[in-house]
Each structure stands twice: as C-alpha cells, then as structure tokens.
Amino acid sequence: MVDTSRIYQAFAVVLVAATFGVHVSCGPNDPDRPILGESRALDEGCKNGGCKLEGAASITSGLTADTTGIVMGPGESSATITFPRGAPRFGYDWHIEILASGTGLFTVSEPLCNDGRSGNGKSPAPTELDPAADYQWLVLQQDCPAGTLGDTATFTIRGTQGSVLHIADVRIVNTFISSGGCY
Amino acid sequence: MDLDGYECTPRWIAASDVARYLTPAFGVGAWGQFSYRSNKPDNGGPTLKEPVYAGGAEVSLLPVGTDSPALLVVPRLGYGWSLMSIGGRAEAVGGVMYGGEIGLLFPKSHFSSAIGWLSGPTRSSGNLGRDYNFGGFTFLIGGVING
Numbered sequence: 407m408v409d410t411s412r413i414y415q416a417f418a419v420v421l422v423a424a425t426f427g428v429h430v431s432c433g434p435n436d437p438d439r440p441i442l443g444e445s446r447a448l449d450e451g452c453k454n455g456g457c458k459l460e461g462a463a464s465i466t467s468g469l470t471a472d473t474t475g476i477v478m479g480p481g482e483s484s485a486t487i488t489f490p491r492g493a494p495r496f497g498y499d500w501h502i503e504i505l506a507s508g509t510g511l512f513t514v515s516e517p518l519c520n521d522g523r524s525g526n527g528k529s530p531a532p533t534e535l536d537p538a539a540d541y542q543w544l545v546l547q548q549d550c551p552a553g554t555l556g557d558t559a560t561f562t563i564r565g566t567q568g569s570v571l572h573i574a575d576v577r578i579v580n581t582f583i584s585s586g587g588c589y
Numbered sequence: 590m591d592l593d594g595y596e597c598t599p600r601w602i603a604a605s606d607v608a609r610y611l612t613p614a615f616g617v618g619a620w621g622q623f624s625y626r627s628n629k630p631d632n633g634g635p636t637l638k639e640p641v642y643a644g645g646a647e648v649s650l651l652p653v654g655t656d657s658p659a660l661l662v663v664p665r666l667g668y669g670w671s672l673m674s675i676g677g678r679a680e681a682v683g684g685v686m687y688g689g690e691i692g693l694l695f696p697k698s699h700f701s702s703a704i705g706w707l708s709g710p711t712r713s714s715g716n717l718g719r720d721y722n723f724g725g726f727t728f729l730i731g732g733v734i735n736g
Binding site for chain 2 (some may be wrong): 441442443444445446447449466467468469470471472473476477492505541542543572573575576577
C-alpha cells in the first residue's frame with residue numbers, strides 16, 4: 407500500500423519529456439529528382455540590394471519576423487528580384503520558382519538566363535502568373551540551359567490594379583537533362 | 590514553413606508541476622515547461638529554431654484512488670510564448686494554451702509516465718506568415734517528489 411497521507415500533501419513532479427515525432431526519410435539519391443536551391447534565397451537577395459520595387463510593392467517581414475517578404479498590390483506594382491543561384495549543376499537545366507499567394511494576374515519577365523537568350527535561344531515573352539489564395543511554389547517560365555553563366559538569377563514581376571501578391575521566398579530548381587556527356 | 594523546406598520536427602521538453610491535494614482525489618497546482626526544436630532544410634539554408642516558454646494552472650485528479658500505480662488526470666490552462674527564428678532575431682508571439690495529460694504515478698519509486706496534449710494556437714511573427722500552433726502531443730517520463 408502506498409502511504410496515502412503523503413500523497414494528500416503537496417507533491418512536485420519533475421518531468422523530462424519528448425514529443426512524439428515522425429521523421430520522413432528520403433529515398434535514394436535519384437538523378438531524375440530535381441535539386442532544389444537553398445531555402446531563404448529571398449532574404450539573401452534583398453539583403454544584398456537585389457530587390458528593386460516600384461509602385462505598390464513593398465518589403466515586409468516574411469513567414470517569421472526575421473525573414474523577408476514582398477507584398478505587391480493592390481495598386482499597380484513591380485518587383486525586380488535578383489538572388490543567388492547557388493552552385494552550378496552541370497547536366498541540369500534550371501528555372502526559378504516563387505513561394506507566393508495572392509489574387510489577380512501578374513506578368514513575369516525573366517532573366518533571359520543571364521546571357522541575353524531564353525532557354526530556346528529567343529527572347530522570352532512575358533508570361534502570366536495566376537496565384538492562389540494559399541501559398542504554393544509557382545514556376546516562372548522556361549528552363550535555362552545547364553552551364554549558364556553567372557551566379558545570380560533575376561526576374562521581374564508586374565501586377566495590375568487590384569492584384570495582390572505575397573512573395574515569401576524564391577528558389578532555383580535544377581532539373582536533370584542527361585545521364586551522359588560532360589560539361 | 591513546410592513548403593519552404595522546414596519540416597515538422599519533434600520538440601524536446603523540460604517540464605515541471607506542483608500540486609496541492611485538497612481532497613484525496615482533487616488537487617490544484619501550477620505547471621511550467623520549456624520546449625525547443627530546430628530544423629535545417631535538406632536543400633540548405635538557415636536553420637529554424639523555436640524555443641517555447643509556457644506555464645499556467647492545472648487541476649490534478651486521482652480518479653481511481655491513490656494505490657500505486659495511481660492514475661493521474663491533469664487538465665491544464667495557461668499561456669505560452671514562441672520565439673521562432675530563421676537565421677535572425679526572433680520576435681515572441683503568445684497564445685493561450687490548453688490541454689492536459691493522463692498518466693500513471695508510482696509514488697514509492699518516485700516515477701511517473703504520461704501522455705499529453707497541449708494546444709497553443711497563435712499568429713505568425715512575420716507579416717506574411719500563417720497562424721500556427723506551437724503545442725502538440727507529448728510523451729512524458731519523470732520523477733515524483735512527495736511532499
């Protein structure tokens with residue numbers, strides 16, 4: 407039997423604990439799997455003067471107080487963002503994606519892959535971007551070829567009156583194009 | 590956060606509580622806990638760090654008596670502060686926490702184990718963030734000091 411008279415008194419419980427957790431393991435290193443650029447590339451870009459905003463576009467805090475975000479709209483707005491591309495990936499094409507939510511229509515003109523050409527050798531026409539209410543990664547235009555020079559990527563996005571876009575991050579996505587050959 | 594490469598990860602918790610039993614089966618007390626998690630994205634980038642400080646009041650119930658092992662049920666109410674940061678300086682955001690735990694006490698061996706759940710809904714510290722919850726399910730093991 408327990409000495410109940412002692413339990414009736416005050417007792418302190420010191421607990422050391424750990425939450426349940428689930429670790430999602432990744433599969434084997436698959437060359438066909440896209441290689442994602444580093445998280446928080448937007449912070450790096452804007453910190454180094456790579457975010458040029460016009461009209462109703464402004465820099466604000468992002469997903470947390472210490473990260474960067476960009477708000478565009480609802481008035482006419484424009485943002486040109488330059489950010490680091492990360493290590494070059496030979497054998498991989500690459501393109502830009504933005505983590506964004508919003509409403510309305512935006513046009514994106516891209517980088518020309520840093521060499522005055524688009525991925526197919528022609529000047530790319532601006533493309534339209536149709537953001538959703540919830541955050542998602544939006545793909546900007548076409549792939550740029552492997553071996554593209556330069557260590558930064560740049561794109562310009564424009565919003566019309568009444569359109570609103572919240573940009574929380576940007577990234578480079580490298581896509582495997584060949585299992586053979588050397589670059 | 591998940592879309593940006595920051596996965597949901599376990600938190601480590603250090604917690605304590607003190608209760609005074611007004612009857613053999615009913616006590617009131619106070620609780621406090623500190624939890625911490627960190628996560629570095631697989632694709633690189635700054636590490637997310639999130640310490641959480643929380644505390645409040647509790648009711649401590651022994652519904653089936655005090656024989657060892659004693660079943661312990663503890664509803665809790667309190668307030669917590671999360672200081673989430675990603676490579677920079679955190680800004681605290683707070684929220685009411687509620688939940689509780691259920692466990693077994695082994696007073697003679699000064700041992701306890703419990704499972705619990707606390708909810709801590711709050712807003713994001715960043716202007717573009719979404720509301721989130723810094724609570725969760727807990728698995729607790731610890732010691733008991735009988736006063």
